[in-house]
Amino acid sequence: MPLVPDLLQLSTDGASITDLCRDGDLAVCQPDSQWPDRCVICNSPANGYRTPIRLSWHPTELYFLLFIPPLYMVAAIALTRSATVNVPICSQHVRRRRRSLFLSVALALTVVGSCSAGLELVPKQNFTAAVTVCLAGLTLLIAILVWTTLRSRVLEPRRIQERNVWVTCGRDFLASLPTLERPPS
Numbered sequence: 001m002p003l004v005p006d007l008l009q010l011s012t013d014g015a016s017i018t019d020l021c022r023d024g025d026l027a028v029c030q031p032d033s034q035w036p037d038r039c040v041i042c043n044s045p046a047n048g049y050r051t052p053i054r055l056s057w058h059p060t061e062l063y064f065l066l067f068i069p070p071l072y073m074v075a076a077i078a079l080t081r082s083a084t085v086n087v088p089i090c091s092q093h094v095r096r097r098r099r100s101l102f103l104s105v106a107l108a109l110t111v112v113g114s115c116s117a118g119l120e121l122v123p124k125q126n127f128t129a130a131v132t133v134c135l136a137g138l139t140l141l142i143a144i145l146v147w148t149t150l151r152s153r154v155l156e157p158r159r160i161q162e163r164n165v166w167v168t169c170g171r172d173f174l175a176s177l178p179t180l181e182r183p184p185s
């Protein structure tokens, strides 16, 4: 028995789109869902632009296994679900994502260049100073990666089961979607 019913079998309240709807504060879609031509972030016209977003998700409880990294990795590989959805984004948010990506690449190259220059200045016998420079560079690169991920994120997956994907999206966009009607239990 599937964990959730196929959304295509459920009715929605007067929607022309039957496979994209609102479930509480989340949108529910499927990989081949037809999205309305409005930005999922700000609800402005997307003018036909779509961008593929690769989403991956596993049960939140698995994070408790991070205390035992090998076990977490095995469980995450076994239980992670992925889906790619083509979502509409307006030109303003496309530009914002591109700017973030460009800035993060420029920052990462600056960090790598600075670390290389720093290592040149460190005396060869000063192992501690060399390790400190490398760790500082690595920390900055991780910070840049996290910043880029958060800044350029369009949707955040909250659950993936069967072909159904629950994601966050902009408040106005979400409000415009038909509500998911669950069959009586």
Ligand SMILES: [Zn+2]
Binding pocket: 039, 040, 041, 042, 043, 044, 089, 090, 091, 092, 093
């Ligand atoms: Zn937008």
